[in-house]
Amino acid sequence: MFAAPLSAQVLAPEPVPEEEVVDATAESGFEAWLSTYRASAQARGIRPETLDAAFTGLHFSPRVVALDRNQPDDSGVATLFSDYLSKRLEPVREARGRAARERHAAKLAELEAATGVPASIVLGIWGMESSYGAVTGNFDVLRSLASLAYDGRRRELFERELTAALTMLDKGLATRERMKGSWAGAMGQPQFLPSSFVASAVDGDGDGVADIWESGDDTAASIANYLKRAGWQRGLGWGVAVQLPADFDRERVRDLVQPRECVRVLAKHSRWVPLSEWKKLGLTRADGNPWPADNTLATLVEPDGPGGAAYLTFGNYRRLLDYNCSNFYALSVALLGDALK
Template sequence: MAMDRRVFLVLLLAGCADTTPQGPLTGPTPSHHPAPQPPPPPVMVPAPPVSAEEQAFDAWLADFRGRALAAGVSPQVFDRELSGVTPNPKVISLDSRQPEFSKPVGAYIAGVISDDRVAIGRAKREQLTFLPAIEARYGVPRDILLAVWAMESAFGKLQGDFDVVRSMASLAYDGRRRAWAEGELIAALKIIESGEDTREQLKGSWAGAMGQTQFLPSSYRATAVDFDGDGRRDIWGSDADSLASAANLLAKGGWKPGVGWAKEVILPAGFDYSVTEVEKQLPAWWEAKGVKRADGLPWTAQDAASPAMLLLPAGAAGPAFLALPNHFAIRTYNNSTSYALGIGLLADRFAGGGPLVTPWPVETPLNMADRMAAQIALARVGFNPGPADGVVGAGTRKALRAWQQSQQLPADGYLSSDMVARLKAQAGITP
């Protein structure tokens, strides 16, 4: 496929013949003109040399073209939208950048539940007259939807202005998440080809999430809805479409109407923390182990019939939660425990709830080197946490709980600075 930056520029240098008479003019001017001189030949000036990155990008693009066409993208749309596209270095940098410090969950939640955000959310829940109709159609409470809206785009104010097609092409070329990014790029091209939205309308975050509720192109195609009835699924300009689309996504992700998302609980002394993030049992099972709701209220019939999992996001010293099925539905939006807790706790505050009974402890942020060292140490002493990537996910917490049990420590799976020091010492990792 010819690319714009490959075109050679032809500069035609026009010459002019010298018609000045030779010698003195002593008589009448001759009636004939001197023979015209031919212009010099065109000078071919090559374009600037092509960089190695451009060559690699073009090679990926040529290879990807076949996959895109096989997936149903027309050659005309592919060539029109991707001709001349170059990788965006900012997108690639943001994708590869790992945070040096991991924000403790308590600090993260404190940032989520600001006084200003709670005030705006409470005002919106009264002002937006379409919210009851969305609740009735999809079964997702308005407060959850408002929390998603607040978290994803500050109630629609911060949607991002990256060109989604270029962003997804950059991520696909970079290769770290190639299959995923190519799938999203194909989805974006199909949106354009359908005529529903133009390339100029597909703006979003650097990672391709679009609109007020930050939908990826594939999610937009599958779950966005036209709730205001204007004939367009407008997640950029329509509040109603944006929140109804979020409700549809959560409903398809398993949201159970009438069931809660989680409840804060109090654990008894001597509790066996090793069941954290392992057992999914009915609330009665947990009550038999001495687990009580922090608010002292009874379980509703719907919640009492729902399996729940114990979460200790800040370890044994922090608040504990029994996560109900809708906690995991929220995680279809963003598969992060902290994110789902942020959405649920913010929604509770919109509905008039107060702060947690157990406060978040003061936590020391762990840097990337310490998180990776802990994962390497766990593997060395026989507890596989998965790749040493510095991300303290479910695999790392599971391995940590097993190691804590082997050391007769509270097996809460919480990676504190003290746990890092103990692990490094046992594995022989010097500071």
């Protein structure tokens, strides 16, 4: 999969982290790990003075590790998508989305023409990630990334992100003070992880700087650029809400191939089936609109299981999962975007 922001779903105001009481053994282990990591970062070309400035006073955060183990749709804890969605598609967020759509209409149209990524999808991600800049997180990004790398559950990922964050500092792409964000190290209005910033952040307002913290045009352009680089297909859309017949046999479409990435999330998808076959199986569009082309491949997703909402998702839906591997997240982005069309 494309290198994803792993946005960590910053969807409600995060409190400024309080001082944590850290177990002495954990802190000692963290310091030993940090010393070893520092040597490898310096070997990769990060300047010693950058490392000094970044690591002075850096401590392990058990709170960040605890948050990493309690994500919706990936924690093993039962959470209903209907409950999740009702807290995201709410009047304040939609009002902010409409204001952003009007304020950046020209740029969104320009981006859609250039990249094929619809304005609605850009707005959906922007709204889900930071409520259009209102909530960007108060965690120290370097502390979060270092703590998660030391924890080891996803060490390779977070060591890579920590190195990318240090690269940003080393090249002057951001200041140490600016690197505040989610507990997972995601920053700015699009909640990019450092590697995504390095790869996809672009200047959208013409001032020569990619500023995802303050510039709305840069934020929109960076989101569109990310999805384009990830493989968004122009004109396809993300999917459609559907209704299933009462006697629908899910075994007929069960995917027998075990997913190799995003396993818990993709395990809730059917196999790929053309729309022509879905229609023969009795599925209808919930909104009554015309279907896309019959040869369009789609997977069935029922986030709350049989009897709940159901969606046929196209290839572009996987690009939303690249951004954050959660069906709850990707569907919320898509549905928020649809509401803002």
